[in-house]
Amino acid sequence: MIQTQKKSKNDLAAKVTGNTRYLHDMNLPGQLVGGTFRSPYPHARITRLDVSKARAVKGVAAVLTAEDVPHLEFGPTKYKDWNILAKDKVLFIGDEIAVVAAETREAVDKALSLIEVEFEQLPAIFDPEDSLQEDAVEIHPGVERNRPMHVLVNRGDMDQAKQEAHIVRSGRYHSNRIYQGHMEPVGVLASWSDEEGLTLWAASHIPYRARETYAAGFGLPEDKVRIIVPPIGGSFGSKYVLKLHVTSAALSMKTGRPVKMILDRSEDMLTAHPRVPLTYDIEIGAAADGTFLYKELTVYGDAGARIYWSPNVLATACTRTDCIYNFGAIKAEGHLCYTNSSPTTCMRGFGNAETLFAVESVIDELALGLGMDPADLRMKNIVKQGETTVHGYKLDTCNLDLCIDKAKEISGWERRNELPANRGLGMALANHVSGFRAIDPRFDGSTAIMRINLDGELEIETGEIELGQGMSVTYARIAAQILGIPEGGIIVKSGDTGRYPFGIGTLASRSTVMGGNAVMKASQEMQRQIQALATQVHGEGAEFRDGQVHSDGKAFTLKDISAWYRARHAGEEFKVKETYVPDTEMPDATYFGNPSPNYPFAAHVAEVEVDPDTGRTRMIGYWAVHDSGTIIHETMAKGQVIGAVAQGIGWVLMEDFQVEEGVVRNPSMMDYRMPGAHDIPHVDIAFIQEPDPNGPMGAKSLGEVALDPVPGAIANAIAHATGKRGTRLPLSAERVWNMLQS
16 A cells, blocks of 8 residues: 655665655555556558457456546647647657556456557658758648748847858757656556545656646546656656556546556656757858857757657757857757657656757867867856856856866866877866746745654655756755754645645756745744744843753754744644745747756766777766856765766767667666666766855755756867767767778
8 A cells, every 4th residue: 555655864875775656656546557568560540440359358346438528738848749649640750549447457368469550651750950841741731841930049140140241150969869768667557536636656757747647638627636746767758647547547436436547667768758859050150260150950849749848858969058158149040840759748857968069070170170179269268157158048157267277277278289099088067047937937935844843753745756857955955954864854845736835846957946945935934934933932131042942051953943843832733834936037939048047067078999900989088167156065966977977978878779660679677778787887077166145055956057068078088089970879889990991
């Protein structure tokens, strides 16, 4: 049975000792097992569907098809193209046609094997540029040229800038699909009752947005959908909103019993929503002295067969990197296209890291053409503190120049031209946000509730979600520093739309700044109210400090303070509630605005050695310097950077989610190569710590900006080592070897 799981004061200790209870460990009385019958074709019309034999299997409680579920317009963004089950047509291999709930896994598998379907295969499209053609087959009715989203951004006089350019470098760059590689496969436990409505135990780190999406799919009021988030075994963007949550809910609503569905790894990868693959046509022009004059960019994004969060990725790809450099004139055009592949979605640094692969590569090509040091060319063109960028980002703090200087110092950049053969050093810069106003136009903040319980423990409730990034420890540390109590005495609770305050969720690097500011405000208000209560109880001489009230030589604990409050407020608990609302701006139709409270920056340097006989790249060293404001927890911050660098190394050198004609060719962790300990070099990390006025304790975000420069830095190092420029990720041994032979 599911038992109330008290949040640990030390989340790490619970995980290391095996006491953390993930979704796999949770069960309800009368629970059924669920399974899905999926399309074997990328694009086909369903001409016949017979589930009668499946329904007759012993132990089967329900078999649902499109005839058994609502057909309402819904989806997690403004593009409402979701369904619960495919009715007339399937759009990708793995598309959901029918779902089964039964007493046992064996009964589910037998029922699935007895479902009879006949198809009329239709022409399929797998390339975004093909989908844009006038004669391309229509994937979603009424979507012109299969393009649900078109981005156009123009700043400055592009024609004049092109005329003035002394040097131009351009190219076509490709970022690939990669699998988020979460340790815990996707799963859900759904329970329906007429009284309580729908309850989902689901590893979503945007549960309030997920609740809104799922309620719309069933035509339910939002307060009839509750999402409880168990500890999450990894996500990196994959576990926002998921069709599995919806289909399990449909089964529970039909049977009146709880239904648990957990994908095995192959099905998880078959139906995975990987990183959005992007193709870039990019051109940057500069004056003879290296001053950037313009950047022109065209982006093609593969949304797959349905919209998840790919629109945010495309918008980021077309704009974010313009706020690192002063490019002069800017032009960007983005095409988000439907194809008959599995839908794509967010992944750490989404839209920014892959664009920087292209941008930073072209900047190195400009430096080569100008005979300039790549670091000097970057330094000449970066944004500075106090500036407002071309897209309206207000840089109250920006220490990118110090990041570059420090990265050069600790990496020994001056030895770049004296390296042995086949060795190379590459640099790349990055920026990111600390929350983003356009994620939810209705609200862009966070709420924290702080209470002192009867035992004198301090509890913090938040709508943001812990998914392993260390949010709970960060919030505890902020409160501890303000209230003067040990971190170990603070419990952070989150992850229940029926109990805890509303939150946008953990995405867009928002948890530290948005949630942290709310916790800071609540801590300050709690401090004020405790002092007022102490004065009321013990007079003007009473003082609250170091987590205790001191009066007449005596010290009173939080347990005493709780008792004082309850005695004076009819037994009510001592709690405060504070909401942080940042002074951010919703970007306008041209993507101009100040969408984040503050902006982190980074400069990374990679050193590689390339084997000319095999094309294999070996990482020799890595140096990462970050401007993320005040670092609240240095050990955790360094862990974020090391993890991001490891993830980036995997992406650039080995990871490739291979999908051919809609078929996933490597749907197992044996065939999908991810980095191990021996693939990661020592990562030397430094922080430029200037407190930011808009962050809690002066902090800015770190988790995503730590990945953003990695592809560009490694690609530039490989180009420096070989004299050859790789333009398609991953830069695997085979691809680098072929590049060297050309």
